[in-house]
Amino acid sequence: MARILVIEDHSDFRDTLSAMLRSADHDVRSGCNGRDAIDMLGSETYDLLVMDVLMPEVDGIEVLRAIEKMPLRPPVVAISGGGVLPASLALSLASALGASAVLFKPFYRQELMEAVNQALCSERTLH
Amino acid sequence: MTANGPLPHAVADVVEHIGRRLQKLAYSESLNPAQWTLLRFLARSNPSARTPSGFARFHLTTKSAATQTIDALLRKKLIRTGTHPHDQRAKLLELTPKGYRVLRRDPRNILVTALEKLPEADLLHLARLTSALAHDLYLADGRASGRTPTRPEEHHGTHIGDRGP
Numbered sequence: 001m002a003r004i005l006v007i008e009d010h011s012d013f014r015d016t017l018s019a020m021l022r023s024a025d026h027d028v029r030s031g032c033n034g035r036d037a038i039d040m041l042g043s044e045t046y047d048l049l050v051m052d053v054l055m056p057e058v059d060g061i062e063v064l065r066a067i068e069k070m071p072l073r074p075p076v077v078a079i080s081g082g083g084v085l086p087a088s089l090a091l092s093l094a095s096a097l098g099a100s101a102v103l104f105k106p107f108y109r110q111e112l113m114e115a116v117n118q119a120l121c122s123e124r125t126l127h
Numbered sequence: 128m129t130a131n132g133p134l135p136h137a138v139a140d141v142v143e144h145i146g147r148r149l150q151k152l153a154y155s156e157s158l159n160p161a162q163w164t165l166l167r168f169l170a171r172s173n174p175s176a177r178t179p180s181g182f183a184r185f186h187l188t189t190k191s192a193a194t195q196t197i198d199a200l201l202r203k204k205l206i207r208t209g210t211h212p213h214d215q216r217a218k219l220l221e222l223t224p225k226g227y228r229v230l231r232r233d234p235r236n237i238l239v240t241a242l243e244k245l246p247e248a249d250l251l252h253l254a255r256l257t258s259a260l261a262h263d264l265y266l267a268d269g270r271a272s273g274r275t276p277t278r279p280e281e282h283h284g285t286h287i288g289d290r291g292p
Contacts, residue, residue, distance in 0.1 A: 061262045065255075081176075085265045086187030088168065093262055096254035104176035104185065108214070111173040 002047035002120055005074070006030040007037040007063070009055040017050060020109050021116070034058030038066050041074070048119055049076045050112075053090040054083040061090070064097035073098075075119040077112075081105030142260075145238075152234040157203070161186065161196045166205065166230045169222050174211055177219045205229055 004026045008014035011032070018028045031040055035058045037051060053060035060078060067073050078094035080087040081104065091102040100122035101115040153160035168185050169177055176185070183193035197220065200206045205226035211217035222230065242250060 061258065065259070081181075082184035082187060085262075087185045088164070088187075089261060089265065093258045096258040104172045104181060106181070107173050107175045108211075111175060115173075 001025045001027060002116075003027045003045070004029070004048045004050060004116070005037065005040055005046040007032070007034070007049065007051040007055075007060070008079075009033055009052060013052070017112070020112055021050070024113060024116075026116075034060060034063045037063045041067055041070065045072055046074045048116065049074050050116065051076060051078060053078050053080040053094050054085060061093050061097065064094060064099065068098065075100040075122050077101045077103065077115045077119045079103045079105060079107075149235060149238060152237065155234045156229055156232060158229075161188075161192070162200055162205075163233060163235070165196050165200055166222065166226060167233070167235075169206060169220055169226070170230055174219055175214075175217070177221060178217075179220070182220070200226070 004021050006014060006017050006021065006028055007030070008017060009032055014030050014032065018030050021028045029040065029044075029046070031037055033055050037049065037060075038058070040046075041049065051060045051063065060080075064076065064078075076094070076099040078091055078099035078101070080090040080094075080102075082090065085093075087104055091099075091104065095102055100119035103111060103115050150160060153163050158166075164186055165182055168182055172181070172185070175181075179193050179197055180190060182197065183190045186193065197206070201208075204223055206220050207223050208218050209221040211219050242253075245253065
């Protein structure tokens with residue numbers, strides 16, 4: 001079981017993501033924007049961050065930049081279906097900034113679980 | 128002129144030159160840049176995203192433009208329609224063996240090979256710099272054009288984000 005932070009601005013997606021991860025026996029907390037992510041990662045330790053890249057105000061790219069120097073930065077699964085940026089660029093940027101796995105929307109539960117397991121096993125860091 | 132003098136203009140010239148060069152190289156193997164993008168998309172995306180609308184969102188293009196690109200690659204037999212491994216009702220696009228062979232000759236590999244020669248620390252630094260540049264550029268472009276992120280209209284069961292960002 002891992003302690004996972006889910007950051008997604010759309011409440012339906014956030015609830016579904018959280019439910020999928022809980023069904024795999026993970027301990028899940030969630031937030032609705034990049035500011036939540038930075039605050040929650042600064043105050044508690046997580047094993048994994050699952051985050052939508054494109055969100056209003058503080059987006060996932062800014063979160064990845066902000067947490068880069070955190071000593072206990074968790075691995076990241078970045079998610080995008082496009083928006084103000086093409087999904088290709090959003091996820092390439094997330095990978096360049098250290099995301100361990102990326103997922104294009106739409107995806108199925110099995111694909112999420114594969115990405116989560118890949119990220120949890122990843123030892124990649126950018127420190 | 129900023130405190131950095133003419134350097135930002137010189138770097139912008141270099142970045143523009145690289146972009147033009149890559150665009151020119153992408154007209155090879157009787158393919159165009161959008162068709163190469165589709166081949167790469169199908170090779171690296173999770174299966175559920177490999178649909179015409181998924182490709183349109185990936186490439187930030189219209190569905191009709193995406194359909195033209197898809198039809199061209201279907202005619203060239205570089206891609207085919209298949210069934211989703213987790214949902215027999217869903218029709219997905221996939222590379223054919225010929226498509227995989229052509230993708231191994233991706234003209235963009237010339238840039239990838241050059242990047243692979245960089246020391247890891249330089250490559251990571253370049254990744255951070257180019258990511259920051261691309262991000263700022265796109266956000267500035269989005270603000271200038273008044274574009275906003277798309278919104279989800281619906282999703283079904285455990286299939287997340289079918290029509291949303």
